[in-house]
Each structure stands twice: as structure tokens, then as C-alpha cells.
Amino acid sequence: MMGILLTTILSFPLFFLFSLLAMIRKKKSSKSIRNWIIIFITGFVLCGLFNYLALPALTVPNLLVENFIVCLVLVPLLYYKTGIPFSYKRPHRSISGILIILLIVALPVSLFIGLSALDNAYHSIAKQETGEAEPFNEDDTPITVSPEFARNKVQKAMSVVPNTQFYDLGKLQVQKVDNEIMYVAPVEFTGLWKYLRGKETEGFFTIPATDINAQPQFVQSNMLFTNSSYFNHNVQRTIYNEYPHYVQSGEAQIEVDDDGKPWYIQTLYKPIKLTNKPDMDHLKVAVVDPVSGDLQLYNPSEAPSFIDSPVSSEMAGKQNNYFGKYVHGWLNALFGKKDVKIPNESGTENTVTPIFDSNGEMYYFTDMASPKENIDSALGYTLINARTAELTYYSGKNNSGIMDSKGAKQIVNKEFPEKNWEGSMPILYNIDGNPTWVVNVLDPNGLFKQYAYIKANDSDFVVFGETAEETLAAYRMQLAQDPGNPEASEDVELETISGEVNRSLVTSTASGQSVQFILKDDTTIYTVNASKAPLAIFLQQGDVVEMEVKIRDNDVGTVEQISIASLEKK
Structure with a gap:
């Protein structure tokens, strides 16, 4: 109870000053002293009860407000009970006037000091910035259940x-x-x-x-x-x-x-x-x-x-807000807005989404957008270490043109308008070198329905699936089939594979053709873009091939070079 008692005591200095003026002006009597004691005890108890319930932090602005409220309520009552008029003869008039002026001036001064302190709050953040925005690897961030879905299950x-x-x-x-x-x-x-x-x-x-x-x-x-x-x-x-x-x-x-x-x-x-x-x-x-x-x-x-x-998600949200808005001071945040970034509100906890990295450390993820309306591209994203509060900003300069989390959720929301399914918990992943938004799809009751994998730089490239594994496999397959897709397997070593074609399929897309095939006694699905190997569209059962392939762990192989024995010049 010491904290509440101390806060309550420090809420009464101005009241004591006004009381002193009143007692100086009024001839002391047992009645006036009794009235003062009654008013003080009543006010002290009520103020203490308020502090017990509201628990205001022991800070200068809070104490200033409480002193102002105590004086506003108790001083007129004190003057009324003691019979002192509000107009004084000198010197009492000047003393009370100065106190009132100080009280009135203190509030806007405190407000201005608070605005000026925004710059100090920004500089107090432990932060670093890198120009290379590297999305997460799907193995590093294994949270796949949205909190809305988890809460719904627990409630039941x-x-x-x-x-x-x-x-x-x-x-x-x-x-x-x-x-x-x-x-x-x-x-x-x-x-x-x-x-x-x-x-x-x-x-x-x-x-x-x-x-x-x-x-x-x-x-x-x-x-x-x-x-x-x-x-x-x-x-x-x-x-x-x-x-x-x-x-x-x-x-x-x-x-x-x-x-x-x-x-x-x-x-x-x-x-x-x-x-x-x-x-x-x-x-x-x-x-x-x-x-x-x-x-x-x-x-x-x-x-x-x-x-x-x-470090709580609420504090991480504050850090993002200060970091994004006050990079060049609070005046710039109001007017020029140079380099200002606004945290998107797509996070699962206070605008942030908790994730774990490959070392088991927890971070808060938030993507940052422009303060200008109707712009859905992400400027970058922040990761805040949940143990050290260190903030790292990835500016996204090497991934320009990717949509932000709000845009990813809107794509999901527009896909199922008749069912009112909505996107939740968007996280930016690195899927085979492609920045990809992975979004939970929930029904109006918060029940999980599907996953959505959305290519972050192509809003038309979307794959839905019932499980994370099948959706990831289907998304990778579609990436491999797209002839216009940039090299997506830089982290996979080339292998030399040879064998006899068992089945083949030619797929046409808006950007070209690709060929998918499997070899005899091999379940790996190989994909080759026709732009790399034009003769591949003529593949048929029984052809013998030798190729250089990048095979991922989902049994999908991207063919870099291919030699077809029956189609080679003799």
C-alpha cells in the first residue's frame, strides 16, 4: 500500500498552499480548523480510493493532473466553508493569482514537454537498419495456428x-x-x-x-x-x-x-x-x-x-510506432513526414506477430507501410527481440514492389465473399527465394479453414490448401511451372540425374510453357521451362534424359539443363 499512499500524498501540495492562503486570510477558529480537517480527510480518502482503483504511475504529468483535480474540487469547498471571498486585498491577491496562473500554465507546458520527449523516446530505442530485407524461412517460424483459432478451441x-x-x-x-x-x-x-x-x-x-x-x-x-x-x-x-x-x-x-x-x-x-x-x-x-x-x-x-x-507485445507495438513516426522528430511526423513509416495493424498482438527463429529466440514481426493512403506496398519490416528489445529494420530495398500484409489479407478476404472468410496472421516467408505471404483463412467464428500462400510481388499468384504441407507443396509446384519465375533455388545444390521418362505433361501459362515429367522408378516431379530447353515440349514416354537438377525436400526438381538422347543431333 506504500505506493498508493505516496501517490495520494503527492496529490495534495497545491491544496495545502491554497489552504494556507485561506487560513491566513481567515481569522483562525476551531470551526474553520474543523472544517479544513473534514474537507482534507474526505478529499484524501476519495483521492486514495481513486489511486487504489486506477493505479496511476507516479510521474510528473499524473501528479500535476491529480493536484489540479484536487484543487478544482476541494478549494472552492474550502473557501465556501470558511466564508472567505475570492477577491483578496494585497498581498493575498497576488499570491493566489500567481498560483492559479502557474496551475493553468503548467498543463500546456507539460503537454509541450511531452511532445518534445517523443524525439528522446525514439533515440532510446536500441535499433539497427539493414538495406537487405530477407524474408523468413518456413523452417524458422513454425507458428502456423492463428491465436483466434486457438482461442476458439480453448473456449470450447x-x-x-x-x-x-x-x-x-x-x-x-x-x-x-x-x-x-x-x-x-x-x-x-x-x-x-x-x-x-x-x-x-x-x-x-x-x-x-x-x-x-x-x-x-x-x-x-x-x-x-x-x-x-x-x-x-x-x-x-x-x-x-x-x-x-x-x-x-x-x-x-x-x-x-x-x-x-x-x-x-x-x-x-x-x-x-x-x-x-x-x-x-x-x-x-x-x-x-x-x-x-x-x-x-x-x-x-x-x-x-x-x-x-x-518485453511485451504492447511495448513492441510502442517501439514500432516511435521508430516509424519520429525518425526525424515529431514536427516532421506532423508535417513533412520524410522517411516516416507506419506499422501495419495486421499483427496478432497489438499490431505485432510473435515468431521464433531457428535458434528458438522469440521476435515480434511487423511490416511497415507508407503514411500515404491507398499504397499497399511494404516499405520493409521490423523484428524486435522479445528478450533484449533490440529492433532491426529491414528496409526492403532488394524486394521493392512487394505488397504489405494489409494487401495480403485483402486478397484472401475477396476470395470468399459469400462465406465471409477472412485472412489472419500474415507472415512474410522466403519460399524457394520468393517473398511469400502465408495467411491463415478463418471463418466468422474464428475456425480455421485454409492456408493461403501469396507471392508478395504478384497478387495474382495465390495457392490455397487445407494443410501447411500440402499448400507449400502446391505453391512450390506452381512456382516451378511458371516460366517467368526467377531462379528460386539458390540454396540448393545442383545434382546430375539421368533416367528414362515414364510420364510427361506440358503446361501452358500466360508467360509461356513448362514441362513436367517423372522418370521410371523415381517419384520426383521434374519441371523444365520451355524457354530454357525448347525441345523438352516433345518429351514422351521412353525418352532417355540426362540433366542438372535442383531437388528440394518436397520431391520437386527444377531442371537447369537437360539432354534428350533421342532428340539430340547425331
Whole structure:
């Protein structure tokens, strides 16, 4: 309670000054002193109750507003009860006038300081920029289940929770549990009366983030300190009482340690002096034991290893916003807008999408667009390390002309207008050298229906499928069939293959022809563009070929050179 008490005390200095003026003007009497005490105690209790409920951070702007409100409410009441008129004889008139002027001027001055601090917030971000935008590899970002679909599944499993009528599903958070990427969500109280009856929540759900057919599992783990608990068992209030001078970013989330025990995790930041603007260089993470309420504070990079995201998605969203808008200062963000970038709002959590790289580290992905309306091309994208808060911006100069995530979702939305299916969780992948948006397709109830693979620089190149594996295979096949497609297998070594043709098929597209064939006793599907080997369109069963091929792991081979024995000049 010390944090709330300190905030309340610091909300009354201006009231004390005005009270002093009143007592100087009014001849002291036991009645006036009694009235002052009654007004002060009543105001202090009401202000304390407000702080207990609202938990405003102990910052200069917040204290200034509270002092202003306290004076606005209590001073007229004080003057009325003591019988002092508002017009004074000198010197009281000048003193009170100065205080009123200072109070009025302080608010716009504080606003201006806050605007000026936007530049400092931008410079406090640990950031780097690279001109080469290399999309993710599909093996590095295995999250394939959208959070809407996962939440829908978990909601349907709520009946397994004891006293289920007390609870609703809390914040869904992606993380690694036993080296498997999972969504984790606690059950939370639905209101005060349910809290008074239940006292403790029953546990949390987990559901794999990589398998659309997986089912949620409920883990029994009673928690006394939660987001939905009241009074001093509320996690936010527990943190506030110890660290009122820090601002809490977003809602606390649970993360599960190696022993299966849940912990509430909350990102905090220290504001820039005289403002509420975040200083990204002074981030902290509070870790609360939901059973005992014990609280530990860490630097994000030094948090326990089981915590995948000491930096919350809310904080990552703030970083993207400051990084994109204030690159040349807040005035430029309002007027010139030189180099200004706007984060797209296609992310699954506060405009960002959590992903994991090949090393198991968690990042937040967001693509950036132009502030100019009706432009659907991506300027680049950011990756924010969820442990260190370091931001890397990939400018996309080598992938110019690719659509942004909003455009990718619109393509999906227009594909099924009669069913009202919509795109969700677009992530930019590198599929055989082609920047590709991979999008979940959901029905209006949040149920998964299909995957969509969309070539990022060709809005007409779209493949839909029921599973990630079959959609990827079909997309790669279509890439191989497109004669106009640039070389897409730079990371695959050439192999020399020879054999007898078993089946062949000529495919025509708007940009030319391609030939697909299989060899005897070989299930690999080989594709050769007719522009590279014109004689290939005459392939038939029984022809003997020798070729140089790049074969990917899905048994699809791209033919670079081919020699057909029966068609070669003698």
C-alpha cells in the first residue's frame, strides 16, 4: 500500500498552499480548523480510493493532473466553508493569482514537454537498419495456428475447468513449453462476486501453436494473485505497490517454467523525465509468483531463461510506432513526414506477430507501410527481440514492389465473399527465394479453414490448401511451372540425374510453357521451362534424359539443363 499512499500524498501540495492562503486570510477558529480537517480527510480518502482503483504511475504529468483535480474540487469547498471571498486585498491577491496562473500554465507546458520527449523516446530505442530485407524461412517460424483459432478451441474446452461458471479465458500468449511452441492462457475471474466465492483461479490451458488438429490441455494450478483478482491479490496492484514510479506496459501474462509452474510476467518502463513517454533504454520485467505474491524485478535480458518475452507485445507495438513516426522528430511526423513509416495493424498482438527463429529466440514481426493512403506496398519490416528489445529494420530495398500484409489479407478476404472468410496472421516467408505471404483463412467464428500462400510481388499468384504441407507443396509446384519465375533455388545444390521418362505433361501459362515429367522408378516431379530447353515440349514416354537438377525436400526438381538422347543431333 506504500505506493498508493505516496501517490495520494503527492496529490495534495497545491491544496495545502491554497489552504494556507485561506487560513491566513481567515481569522483562525476551531470551526474553520474543523472544517479544513473534514474537507482534507474526505478529499484524501476519495483521492486514495481513486489511486487504489486506477493505479496511476507516479510521474510528473499524473501528479500535476491529480493536484489540479484536487484543487478544482476541494478549494472552492474550502473557501465556501470558511466564508472567505475570492477577491483578496494585497498581498493575498497576488499570491493566489500567481498560483492559479502557474496551475493553468503548467498543463500546456507539460503537454509541450511531452511532445518534445517523443524525439528522446525514439533515440532510446536500441535499433539497427539493414538495406537487405530477407524474408523468413518456413523452417524458422513454425507458428502456423492463428491465436483466434486457438482461442476458439480453448473456449470450447472451458467446461473441463472446475467451477467453470466463475471463469473466463485470460490473455493468450505464445511461448515455448518443454521446447514445444504453445499458446498458454490462464482462466480468470469474471467479476467481483465470483472472486469472493472462488478466491483462487483453477489453472491454465495450453495448446500447440504448430498443429491445427491439436486439442487444448487444462493444467490444474491454483493461483491467488492474478489479473482478475481484486484488492491486494491483483497482480497489477501488487507490482504498483512496490514500483509506483514505473509504468506498466499492457496486461500481465503468464509464462510457464521448466517445472510446469506458471508465473505472471509484466513489462515496466521508466518514463522520460517530466513526461509519461517511455524510455526504451530503461525497461524492466516484473515476475510475480501467483501463489505467494513474491515479486522480483529484472532487466529483460537477465530474466529467467524460461521467460520467452520479457518485453511485451504492447511495448513492441510502442517501439514500432516511435521508430516509424519520429525518425526525424515529431514536427516532421506532423508535417513533412520524410522517411516516416507506419506499422501495419495486421499483427496478432497489438499490431505485432510473435515468431521464433531457428535458434528458438522469440521476435515480434511487423511490416511497415507508407503514411500515404491507398499504397499497399511494404516499405520493409521490423523484428524486435522479445528478450533484449533490440529492433532491426529491414528496409526492403532488394524486394521493392512487394505488397504489405494489409494487401495480403485483402486478397484472401475477396476470395470468399459469400462465406465471409477472412485472412489472419500474415507472415512474410522466403519460399524457394520468393517473398511469400502465408495467411491463415478463418471463418466468422474464428475456425480455421485454409492456408493461403501469396507471392508478395504478384497478387495474382495465390495457392490455397487445407494443410501447411500440402499448400507449400502446391505453391512450390506452381512456382516451378511458371516460366517467368526467377531462379528460386539458390540454396540448393545442383545434382546430375539421368533416367528414362515414364510420364510427361506440358503446361501452358500466360508467360509461356513448362514441362513436367517423372522418370521410371523415381517419384520426383521434374519441371523444365520451355524457354530454357525448347525441345523438352516433345518429351514422351521412353525418352532417355540426362540433366542438372535442383531437388528440394518436397520431391520437386527444377531442371537447369537437360539432354534428350533421342532428340539430340547425331
